Amino acid sequence: MSQPATTGPVRHRDLAARAAAVLRGNDLGGWTKAAPRLYPHQWSWDSAFIAVGWAHLDTRRAAQELTTLLAAQWATGQVPHIVFNPDVPSGSYFPDAARWACADLSADVPAGKQTSGLVQPPVHAIAAWRIREVARTHSEAETADADAFLRDLYPRLLAWHRYLLTARDPEGSGLVTIYHPWESGTDNSPRWDAALAAIDVPADELPPYTRFDLQHVADAAQRPTNAEYDRYLWLVELLKRARYDDAAISPAHPFLIKDVLFSAILVAANEALGHIAEAVGAPGEDRETIEAWVALGRAALDRAWDAEVGLVLDQDVRAGRPVPARTVAGLAPLVAGGMAADRRAALLARLDSTDFLGHPQLRWPVPPSTSPHDPAFVARTYWRGPTWPFFTWLLWWSLGRLGETERADRLRAAALDQLHEIDFAEYVEPFTGEPLGSLDQSWTAAVALDWLAGPGATGEA
Numbered sequence: 001m002s003q004p005a006t007t008g009p010v011r012h013r014d015l016a017a018r019a020a021a022v023l024r025g026n027d028l029g030g031w032t033k034a035a036p037r038l039y040p041h042q043w044s045w046d047s048a049f050i051a052v053g054w055a056h057l058d059t060r061r062a063a064q065e066l067t068t069l070l071a072a073q074w075a076t077g078q079v080p081h082i083v084f085n086p087d088v089p090s091g092s093y094f095p096d097a098a099r100w101a102c103a104d105l106s107a108d109v110p111a112g113k114q115t116s117g118l119v120q121p122p123v124h125a126i127a128a129w130r131i132r133e134v135a136r137t138h139s140e141a142e143t144a145d146a147d148a149f150l151r152d153l154y155p156r157l158l159a160w161h162r163y164l165l166t167a168r169d170p171e172g173s174g175l176v177t178i179y180h181p182w183e184s185g186t187d188n189s190p191r192w193d194a195a196l197a198a199i200d201v202p203a204d205e206l207p208p209y210t211r212f213d214l215q216h217v218a219d220a221a222q223r224p225t226n227a228e229y230d231r232y233l234w235l236v237e238l239l240k241r242a243r244y245d246d247a248a249i250s251p252a253h254p255f256l257i258k259d260v261l262f263s264a265i266l267v268a269a270n271e272a273l274g275h276i277a278e279a280v281g282a283p284g285e286d287r288e289t290i291e292a293w294v295a296l297g298r299a300a301l302d303r304a305w306d307a308e309v310g311l312v313l314d315q316d317v318r319a320g321r322p323v324p325a326r327t328v329a330g331l332a333p334l335v336a337g338g339m340a341a342d343r344r345a346a347l348l349a350r351l352d353s354t355d356f357l358g359h360p361q362l363r364w365p366v367p368p369s370t371s372p373h374d375p376a377f378v379a380r381t382y383w384r385g386p387t388w389p390f391f392t393w394l395l396w397w398s399l400g401r402l403g404e405t406e407r408a409d410r411l412r413a414a415a416l417d418q419l420h421e422i423d424f425a426e427y428v429e430p431f432t433g434e435p436l437g438s439l440d441q442s443w444t445a446a447v448a449l450d451w452l453a454g455p456g457a458t459g460e461a
């Protein structure tokens, strides 16, 4: 859809109105589907970004988004990566609730909920705290409601983070272990290529399946390949055999990776949880625990630095070696914060380099998911090159936290320029600006709303 030839504040106001319409269009009352057709369920980390967007329309609705998601939290503390919408006709998304069979296999699933058996990066505490910050700018009544929401959510968030720090890090290393590429949220990133290639899929043991995702994109090349899907589905079968029990999964699972981006998000989320703990008057003991988690995560990210690659690297636990992919995940300490001055300078230089924002062919200076210099870079394929607006938001938010205001402002300006031309696409070809994947993707609209609410964005503040 071409945009009307408006400029400045009017152009931005129009974008905000269209973003709000996307969220409202995907709203199913208490929760928001990730995309109109491709993703008709509630996704975990999408929900957190979506809640940040809702906050600018209605802070109570924003709170409800997270409350609904966390109501599906397992007894272990894990927050499932998908909460299934039981009203969606079969054939809408695969793997569906029946294929996961979580409630049949695990007693930890809350009664009446249909969920997946994986997790996604824990952005939720960050979103919960941001809702409260936005509420404070609105009214005392909204702030009081936001405080009540935080009091209700706090124990669940604490249990969620504790699960990640224990069951997902039995070594106490400060880095979270993921069991599946879907847990990273960056599904077919080159980060996972070597580990996936080492997995043999016994054709006679993998139950047959039909992909529905390809019906919703213009070109199958935008999505992961069938070979990748076979491995994704085989990993799910293995998790089912272990009845989704962490103790049973850990020793033998063929995909065990310490994910630096996931771990960095957990550090930032623990900082947010610390603010929440203070706001709700949590015991001092909790606050000390949370502070220790922050320090543990940062120290681990410091050790994950690879001087030769100039990025932090994931650690493949099974193979016993780091994963030398050049992707945005390598910039993870910028999200975690608190690094030494020389490391911070090196990471910022890397961000500005032709690996990321400084690449001369970029349509807009927003980060490609995989560096165009990585041999596995593919401009139109999912996590192998395209830019993802929600990820640009995460980086922008992180730069702001680091006090890198000018960089953050530049990034927001570029991101808004992009948003005017992509119909709230899920991801975007970095050189041509072609919108890819689903249009009207909820988290793309949500981050647009957050950027547009910020000072200067409308030209009026």
Ligand code: 9WN
Binding pocket: 034, 039, 043, 044, 045, 046, 081, 182, 184, 185, 186, 187, 213
């Ligand atoms: C699998 C919903 C999700 C995002 C992920 C993104 C994609 C699913 C898929 O869509 O993953 O979880 O079917 O490809 O990679 O980050 O949460 O938007």
